Amino acid sequence: xxxxxxxxxxxxxTGTDFEVRCCxxxxxxxxxxxTLYDMAxxxxxxxxxxxxxxxxxxxxxxxxxxLLNGEIVSMISAVNHNDKFAFIGTFMTFDEHQGKGFGTKxxxxxxxxxxxxxIGLYAAPHMTEWYKRQGFAQTGTASIYRKQxxxxxxxxxGYNPAYIIPLKDVDFKEVLNFDRxxxxxxxxxxxxxxxxxxxxxxxxxxxKDGVIHGYGALRKCIxxxxxxxxxxxxxxxxxxxxxxxAMINALPEGIEYVQFDCxxxxxxxxxLAEKLxxxxxxxxxxxxxxxxxxxxxxxGVYAYTSGAFG
Ligand SMILES: CC(C)(COP(=O)(O)OP(=O)(O)OC[C@H]1O[C@@H](n2cnc3c(N)ncnc32)[C@H](O)[C@@H]1OP(=O)(O)O)[C@@H](O)C(=O)NCCC(=O)NCCS
Numbered sequence: 001x002x003x004x005x006x007x008x009x010x011x012x013x014t015g016t017d018f019e020v021r022c023c024x025x026x027x028x029x030x031x032x033x034x035t036l037y038d039m040a041x042x043x044x045x046x047x048x049x050x051x052x053x054x055x056x057x058x059x060x061x062x063x064x065x066x067l068l069n070g071e072i073v074s075m076i077s078a079v080n081h082n083d084k085f086a087f088i089g090t091f092m093t094f095d096e097h098q099g100k101g102f103g104t105k106x107x108x109x110x111x112x113x114x115x116x117x118x119i120g121l122y123a124a125p126h127m128t129e130w131y132k133r134q135g136f137a138q139t140g141t142a143s144i145y146r147k148q149x150x151x152x153x154x155x156x157x158g159y160n161p162a163y164i165i166p167l168k169d170v171d172f173k174e175v176l177n178f179d180r181x182x183x184x185x186x187x188x189x190x191x192x193x194x195x196x197x198x199x200x201x202x203x204x205x206x207x208k209d210g211v212i213h214g215y216g217a218l219r220k221c222i223x224x225x226x227x228x229x230x231x232x233x234x235x236x237x238x239x240x241x242x243x244x245x246a247m248i249n250a251l252p253e254g255i256e257y258v259q260f261d262c263x264x265x266x267x268x269x270x271x272l273a274e275k276l277x278x279x280x281x282x283x284x285x286x287x288x289x290x291x292x293x294x295x296x297x298x299x300g301v302y303a304y305t306s307g308a309f310g
Contacts, residue, residue, distance in 0.1 A: 008099030089308030
């Protein structure tokens with residue numbers, strides 16, 4: 001089931017045993033979650049825990065699967081955050097079933113679900129041109145910075161632990177207000193579950209004189225050897241660095257990689273990576289939107305929340 005980036009030979013499936021279904025039953029949701037866990041574990045991907053649960057908190061009808069003879073062969077998530085903004089991710093067909101038109105069918109179902117909302121997605125390079133042919137426009141690029149065997153980092157200039165507070169000790173409404181500056185939709189239910197999930201190793205807020213200047217979370221991925229930042233939002237590079245260092249220095253034992261996925265439209269991200277000594281990986285991609293572009297302040301986005309949900 002390993003996924004490759006090689007273009008599959010096109011051979012359209014013409015049988016009648018394929019159907020696209022919305023994961024609107026617990027049975028199908030559980031099946032999808034198990035499939036994703038198995039695939040991530042087998043392939044060593046840094047996939048997050050609880051994908052289906054989180055997507056259901058944003059949009060209970062936001063997962064689609066392609067079933068061949070009742071077995072999942074293709075999947076996509078397309079969550080409607082509100083009536084203006086949607087996001088697409090986790091688009092996959094198992095290797096042995098690629099090139100038969102299944103992906104196009106689940107993709108089309110997801111696009112119909114999003115309707116005329118602004119739809120965002122972060123694309124792997126090999127699929128960028130295809131998304132453009134489906135009506136998406138590229139607005140930028142995304143990069144992944146990753147550190148192997150992360151060690152404790154020196155404290156940045158101006159570091160003051162009194163300003164760095166566990167999320168649970170901060171009024172969550174204030175965090176939500178801050179989040180809304182850097183994300184195009186309110187997302188209370190999702191964000192609360194996301195930030196308090198048991199696999200989160202740190203969730204910290206930078207508060208000075210009663211005002212939030214940044215917040216972020218670091219979470220373990222499937223397998224517990226990999227951690228990802230997301231989100232890491234801050235109104236200055238120094239606050240982003242202080243939060244990142246506090247989270248890295250509190251990492252539990254046994255973490256082999258830490259990474260952050262970011263939008264290159266924020267030029268300070270590169271400076272943060274240099275300060276943390278995180279090399280860029282070759283796995284960056286493209287940022288694409290359909291039906292317009294969303295409004296949010298990208299200058300404070302140091303790590304986006306999730307490749308699947310924006
Ligand atoms: C991308 C993917 C979901 C498409 O699923 P699929 O069932 O093979 O889809 P289809 O057979 O309907 O093909 C859809 C299109 O994707 C194109 N495509 C698929 N893989 C490609 C690749 N590696 N390079 C270029 N184009 C590719 C196909 O050529 C086809 O284009 P066409 O419509 O112009 O003929 C599947 O190839 C896959 O799982 N790839 C690995 C994971 C991945 O890259 N996901 C997308 C991340 S943005």
